[in-house]
Amino acid sequence: MPTYRPGPVSLLLAVLVALFLLMPLLAVIPVSLTPSRMLTMPTGELSLRHYRSLIEDPRWLDSILLSLRIGIVSSILSTVLALTFSLGVWMFQPRFTAALVGFVLLPMVVPPVVSAVTLYFLLTSVSGVTSFFGYDTWLGVAMAHSVMTVPFATVLILVSLSQLDRRIDLAARGLGASVWERATRVIMPNIKFGIVTAALLSFVLSWEEIGVTLFITSVNAITLPRLMWMGLRDNIDPAIAALSVILIIITVLVLAVRSVITRQRGAR
Amino acid sequence: MRGPLSDRMGAALLMAPLLLFLILAYAWPFLGVVKWSFTLPTPGLGQYHALLTDDLVQSVFIRTLRIAAIVTVVSVTAAYAITVVWVRGSPVQRVLAEFCILVPFWISVLTRAFGWVALLSNRGLINTWLQSVGFISEPLTLVRNEFGVIVGMSHFLIPFAVFPLASAMRSLDERVLLAARGLGSSRMRTFWTVFVPMTRSGIIGSALITFVFSLGFFVTPAILGGGRSVMIAELIYLRIFQSPDWGLGAAISVVLVVFVGALMALLFRYVKPKQLV
Numbered sequence: 001m002p003t004y005r006p007g008p009v010s011l012l013l014a015v016l017v018a019l020f021l022l023m024p025l026l027a028v029i030p031v032s033l034t035p036s037r038m039l040t041m042p043t044g045e046l047s048l049r050h051y052r053s054l055i056e057d058p059r060w061l062d063s064i065l066l067s068l069r070i071g072i073v074s075s076i077l078s079t080v081l082a083l084t085f086s087l088g089v090w091m092f093q094p095r096f097t098a099a100l101v102g103f104v105l106l107p108m109v110v111p112p113v114v115s116a117v118t119l120y121f122l123l124t125s126v127s128g129v130t131s132f133f134g135y136d137t138w139l140g141v142a143m144a145h146s147v148m149t150v151p152f153a154t155v156l157i158l159v160s161l162s163q164l165d166r167r168i169d170l171a172a173r174g175l176g177a178s179v180w181e182r183a184t185r186v187i188m189p190n191i192k193f194g195i196v197t198a199a200l201l202s203f204v205l206s207w208e209e210i211g212v213t214l215f216i217t218s219v220n221a222i223t224l225p226r227l228m229w230m231g232l233r234d235n236i237d238p239a240i241a242a243l244s245v246i247l248i249i250i251t252v253l254v255l256a257v258r259s260v261i262t263r264q265r266g267a268r
Numbered sequence: 269m270r271g272p273l274s275d276r277m278g279a280a281l282l283m284a285p286l287l288l289f290l291i292l293a294y295a296w297p298f299l300g301v302v303k304w305s306f307t308l309p310t311p312g313l314g315q316y317h318a319l320l321t322d323d324l325v326q327s328v329f330i331r332t333l334r335i336a337a338i339v340t341v342v343s344v345t346a347a348y349a350i351t352v353v354w355v356r357g358s359p360v361q362r363v364l365a366e367f368c369i370l371v372p373f374w375i376s377v378l379t380r381a382f383g384w385v386a387l388l389s390n391r392g393l394i395n396t397w398l399q400s401v402g403f404i405s406e407p408l409t410l411v412r413n414e415f416g417v418i419v420g421m422s423h424f425l426i427p428f429a430v431f432p433l434a435s436a437m438r439s440l441d442e443r444v445l446l447a448a449r450g451l452g453s454s455r456m457r458t459f460w461t462v463f464v465p466m467t468r469s470g471i472i473g474s475a476l477i478t479f480v481f482s483l484g485f486f487v488t489p490a491i492l493g494g495g496r497s498v499m500i501a502e503l504i505y506l507r508i509f510q511s512p513d514w515g516l517g518a519a520i521s522v523v524l525v526v527f528v529g530a531l532m533a534l535l536f537r538y539v540k541p542k543q544l545v
Contacts, residue, residue, distance in 0.1 A: 003442065004356060004442050004445040004446055004449070005356060005357065005358065006352050006353050006356050006357055006361075007455045009455075009456075010349065010352050010353060010459075011353060011357075011361070013349035014349050014350045014352065014353040014357075014361075014365060016349070017346045017347075017349050017350040017368075017426070018350060018364070018365065018368040020346065020423065020426075021350075021368050021369070021371075021372050021423065021426060021427075022368060022371070022372070023383075023387060024380055024382075024383025024384045024386070024387055024423065025371065025372065025375065025379075025380070025383055027383050027384075027386045027387040027392075027393050028379070028382065028383050028386050030393070031386045031393075038391075039385070039386065039389065039391065039392075040391050041391070041392075041393060041396045080285075081285055081286040081289055082286065084282045084283070084285055084286065085282065085283050085285070085286035085287070087282050088278070088279045088280075088281070088282030088283035089279075089283065091278065091279070091282070092276070092278055092279030092282070094276070094279040094280075094283070100283065100287065103287070103290065103295075104286060104287070104290060106290075106294065107290075107294060109528075109532065110525060110528070111480075111483065111484025111501070111524055111525065111528055112484060112486065112501075113484050113486050113500075113501035113504055113505070113521070113524070114298075114301075114484065114504075114521045114524055114525050115294075116486075117301055117504060117508065117517065117518065117521045118294060118297045118298045118300075118301050118521075119293075119294075119297065120508070121297040121298075121300045121301050121304070122293060122294075122296075122297035122300075125297070125300065143293065144293075146289075147289075147290065147293050147294050150286065150289075150290070154286075179278045183282075204374075208376035208377070208378070210376075210377065210378055210487055211486050211487060214486075214505070215505070215508070215509075225376065225378055228378050228379075228382070229378060229487075232378065232381070232382060232385070232491055233490075233491070236385065236389075240382055241382070241386065244379040244382055244383070247375065247376065247379055248371075248375060248379065251371060251374045251375050252371060254374075255367075255370055255371060255374065259363075259366075
């Protein structure tokens with residue numbers, strides 16, 4: 001059977017776009033190996049000093065640990081909230097479902113800077129009441145990240161629920177299972193993959209969140225992206241290049257593993 | 269207890285936590301921001317009046333619309349070129365195209381903006397190379413201006429522009445293209461008179477998504493613009509943290525939301541949500 005394939009002109013243009021997409025990611029590699037303290041291209045000798053400073057400078061390590069903690073807490077919070085909500089939507093199909101889901105998706109649709117101002121308002125108002133939770137605290141940041149990631153988690157879980165056969169739930173119900181049993185023993189085991197994906201995506205989004213974090217932190221809750229931002233704005237620190245190279249390598253590895261897994265699932 | 273009443277209670281119990289969370293942590297503070305826009309520094313419509321008369325605010329709005337329009341054209345065109353190969357290429361070409369789309373998509377906006385700084389700055393890769401070859405004697409100013417902002421934003425938005433285009437191209441019936449070719453139409457002519465018109469909904473969706481995203485963009489313009497090419501989002505940040513003028517920052521936010529809401533309404537009149545993913 002003949003197929004319609006792109007011609008040479010299409011291929012050439014696509015290659016140019018591909019180069020444009022990969023260029024800035026490749027450019028950070030030589031910069032990360034410069035022996036200089038400034039952001040320059042290495043001329044001659046190479047050095048790993050900027051990689052070493054990531055481990056030795058406590059600022060980098062502290063912010064990595066803080067970002068991990070915030071990512072884990074906010075990912076758990078948004079996955080649990082998204083899961084209960086989605087179960088409610090799927091099991092009971094209440095009236096106004098479309099409007100309620102639309103409301104939940106708002107933080108994903110509203111321009112991030114407006115969400116940032118909104119969360120800034122929230123956390124500065126709360127700060128007056130307690131110093132434990134509010135502006136520039138790690139719990140405040142974790143909660144704000146949950147607001148931003150919960151729509152994505154909800155979409156993923158709703159999508160995997162929509163692929164589930166309703167009859168297994170009807171059978172469980174007919175056999176007398178309670179709502180709790182249906183949710184935990186029938187539905188959730190069948191959407192495991194979706195729940196795990198939702199938790200991972202929430203974590204990744206929190207881990208790299210910067211737009212909102214900039215508005216709600218100042219000196220105490222310095223997450224990794226916040227520290228990178230400070231290094232980028234003032235004097236550009238080549239340690240950022242070293243960090244970027246590591247993050248890019250992790251991303252490529254994760255994507256490679258994922259594509260192998262999906263291919264195996266498809267092959268079966 | 270069975271029947272409709274317990275059903276309604278079950279649904280309410282399961283849905284309540286998230287709805288309450290978002291009402292308290294999102295809807296209520298948003299109303300607070302709206303209140304700021306009407307009450308700070310003095311009650312009334314003063315902030316909205318300032319929006320319409322302040323020269324600085326006006327020039328930032330116009331610059332944002334201009335940059336967003338250019339970025340939309342660049343991103344959709346570039347995305348179209350790579351999507352054609354991702355959807356219609358040979359198996360190997362598809363894998364390669366997917367790699368080039370997904371790797372940047374998953375890498376953080378900061379790393380990507382930093383990559384452009386490393387390429388475009390005065391002592392970056394491009395200037396170093398051009399000087400060593402002897403093309404130029406003084407470094408070109410490629411960053412900390414509008415050019416750098418447009419390059420960085422287009423780079424960020426191309427993967428987002430790809431998805432609606434890909435979905436439109438996948439739903440296109442291949443037999444129509446083969447029929448056009450079989451009837452003697454050239455590659456170019458088939459592309460422009462059959463392929464492109466049939467992916468129109470994808471192009472509209474992709475353009476609106478890119479445009480809407482560009483309007484509220486903060487990180488990339490702030491880094492690659494170097495304070496010289498301020499867009500709306502950065503202006504909001506500056507109003508709230510540097511000048512402290514919370515009222516004006518809030519008013520700009522409200523206007524931005526209304527504008528984006530209107531664009532989204534337009535989007536959904538032309539494209540079904542399903543066609544966007």
